[in-house]
Amino acid sequence: MRIILPILAYSIYAAFWCRIIFHALVWYRAAGRLLTNPSPVSAPASGVSLSVYAEAATDIVFFRRLFDTNRLLWVGSWTFHFSFLFVLLRHLIYFMNPVPGCISALQPLGVYAGYVLPLSLLSILVIRVAGREKYVSWPNFLIFGLVFLIGITGLLMHVFRPDLVDVKGFIMGILTFRPELVPHSFLFFSHFLLVLLLAPYLPFHIFASPIIILEARQRQEGLKMVLHEK
Numbered sequence: 001m002r003i004i005l006p007i008l009a010y011s012i013y014a015a016f017w018c019r020i021i022f023h024a025l026v027w028y029r030a031a032g033r034l035l036t037n038p039s040p041v042s043a044p045a046s047g048v049s050l051s052v053y054a055e056a057a058t059d060i061v062f063f064r065r066l067f068d069t070n071r072l073l074w075v076g077s078w079t080f081h082f083s084f085l086f087v088l089l090r091h092l093i094y095f096m097n098p099v100p101g102c103i104s105a106l107q108p109l110g111v112y113a114g115y116v117l118p119l120s121l122l123s124i125l126v127i128r129v130a131g132r133e134k135y136v137s138w139p140n141f142l143i144f145g146l147v148f149l150i151g152i153t154g155l156l157m158h159v160f161r162p163d164l165v166d167v168k169g170f171i172m173g174i175l176t177f178r179p180e181l182v183p184h185s186f187l188f189f190s191h192f193l194l195v196l197l198l199a200p201y202l203p204f205h206i207f208a209s210p211i212i213i214l215e216a217r218q219r220q221e222g223l224k225m226v227l228h229e230k
Helices: 004-036 050-062 064-069 071-094 101-105 107-130 138-159 164-175 186-229
Strands: none
Touching (some): 004 164, 004 186, 064 071, 071 101, 071 138, 101 107, 107 138, 138 186
16 A cells, blocks of 8 residues: 555646646637637627736636625635635645744634535535526536545544654655655545545636636627627
8 A cells, every 4th residue: 555555646646737738738729719710709809808807807716706696605615615725725734844834823724624614515515406506517516525525534533633743754755756654544545535536626627717707708798899889
């Protein structure tokens, strides 16, 4: 297991970056074609204005479209993303040596966020499933399930604590290509494996959401110009 788990981690890490590069190239080429041959609806003749970028950034950061559509879902999504952010920041202590003071100061917030994360995820799932319009597809269920199990196994490790020195040594060993023994904790093994399973799905979500929102704003702006000309 000392060799198998690091090899699996390196393989998924490589797949993660391959997907990021692939999606970046696809959307870069698509953006180039759009600028070369703009349509009257998808883009204004003068190109994309700064206001379109500003409105798209507002949609991405503040979930403005979601706020206008479903405010309960907006609250759940904001809560989930912020708790997820603080959980990620808390985990930086396992990837840094020495650990900066600002990361150490965020540890209590990261612990509280760990309790909020699965609850906010469940609220999002209930709202999406119980609503008149179903917002959840099978890939969404898979990602929700992985994130929920990651959160639950993380919380359980606050009760059944693995040796944190061994955990950090194992993580740092992978980062420095000097793998060490896997900590003797089934919960940590499960938690780490679930994170590896989630990682390949992240690039599409990271890239797709901003691009889709920008294109929607771009089409809306082009449609306004066409209607104005008529």
